[in-house]
Amino acid sequence: MRHPGAAPNQPQPEHPPHPRQRRSTPRGRPPASRAFLDAGTATGVTLRNMVDGEERTITARAVVVAADALRTPQLLHASGIRPPALGRYLNDQPQIVHAARLPDGVVTAHGAVPDRARDEDGAIVPQSGVSWVPYTDAHPFQGQVMQLDASPLPLADDTTVEPGAVVGLGWFCAKDITAEDRVEFDDTTADAYGLPAMRVHYRYTERDLSTIEQPKEAIAEAATAVGIPLGDSPVLLPAGSSLHYQGTTRMGPADDGTSVCDSHSRVWNTRGLWVAGNNVIPTATACNPTLTSVALAVRGAGPLLDHLHSAAGHDAPIRRAAVGTA
Numbered sequence: 447m448r449h450p451g452a453a454p455n456q457p458q459p460e461h462p463p464h465p466r467q468r469r470s471t472p473r474g475r476p477p478a479s480r481a482f483l484d485a486g487t488a489t490g491v492t493l494r495n496m497v498d499g500e501e502r503t504i505t506a507r508a509v510v511v512a513a514d515a516l517r518t519p520q521l522l523h524a525s526g527i528r529p530p531a532l533g534r535y536l537n538d539q540p541q542i543v544h545a546a547r548l549p550d551g552v553v554t555a556h557g558a559v560p561d562r563a564r565d566e567d568g569a570i571v572p573q574s575g576v577s578w579v580p581y582t583d584a585h586p587f588q589g590q591v592m593q594l595d596a597s598p599l600p601l602a603d604d605t606t607v608e609p610g611a612v613v614g615l616g617w618f619c620a621k622d623i624t625a626e627d628r629v630e631f632d633d634t635t636a637d638a639y640g641l642p643a644m645r646v647h648y649r650y651t652e653r654d655l656s657t658i659e660q661p662k663e664a665i666a667e668a669a670t671a672v673g674i675p676l677g678d679s680p681v682l683l684p685a686g687s688s689l690h691y692q693g694t695t696r697m698g699p700a701d702d703g704t705s706v707c708d709s710h711s712r713v714w715n716t717r718g719l720w721v722a723g724n725n726v727i728p729t730a731t732a733c734n735p736t737l738t739s740v741a742l743a744v745r746g747a748g749p750l751l752d753h754l755h756s757a758a759g760h761d762a763p764i765r766r767a768a769v770g771t772a
Contacts, residue, residue: 546673615669
């Protein structure tokens with residue numbers, strides 16, 4: 447990180463490590479190649495050094511796999527843990543984007559407002575934030591309206607745009623969830639990490655394509671309301687563009703073949719093994735799933751603490767604030 451106020455190419459001062467950092471030795475990020483079981487109980491993981499290929503085993507009273515919605519099911523598959531729903535019900539959020547340019551009058555008026563936070567040249571501040579359009583039953587999608595410091599689309603050569611005068615719009619839809627949308631693993635081909643290679647099967651259903659038309663109309667109306675639309679029409683980005691992959695180790699109320707874990711993120715029929723992350727979310731969403739994943743992780747942490755407490759030889763469960771019901 448460049449020191450504040452330092453000139454380009456000037457040697458940067460060395461900062462001593464934080465005291466806590468001095469007590470640890472960086473070892474890179476060796477990926478786990480598999481979790482291992484003993485009589486149906488997870489008892490540790492095997493890590494592989496990607497430089498020399500050396501593997502080492504770490505034992506544990508519990509294992510939590512939180513490696514994203516693609517690699518979490520991959521690791522379980524490689525470990526021989528293969529419930530029927532593993533890798534299935536993959537979903538993200540169909541994403542539609544558009545952009546508009548604020549009218550010149552709005553930009554000029556903004557620069558004339560006294561004490562308004564702005565750049566030195568009086569332009570609109572690009573980092574003015576994001577406005578949200580909430581998901582509702584009448585409008586089953588969520589939107590973001592963002593001021594940008596440059597146009598995402600090519601403009602005429604003689605067009606000059608002040609930073610912050612371009613507004614980006616992004617509308618996110620809830621995906622129609624099906625078991626056919628899935629990550630498939632090939633036991634005969636390895637990826638760069640030595641794990642079974644992935645193949646993604648994913649498509650928009652007829653219901654998805656019908657649902658997408660409504661937010662296309664809504665985002666076009668919003669762009670017109672904001673200013674001068676850029677481009678001919680809103681654009682549906684390629685599937686997966688939201689990067690909000692979900693559902694591949696989804697939770698469920700019963701071990702009926704449609705879920706990988708219970709409502710506290712415990713993998714079915716494998717004691718001591720939890721999963722976490724967006725892959726646990728069982729339903730479609732139309733917004734950033736981080737808070738949902740965190741909430742589900744907190745819910746699963748209670749039984750995990752009880753398991754660790756019991757595995758350490760303690761009889762009574764840990765007293766804690768309730769975070770959910772079974």
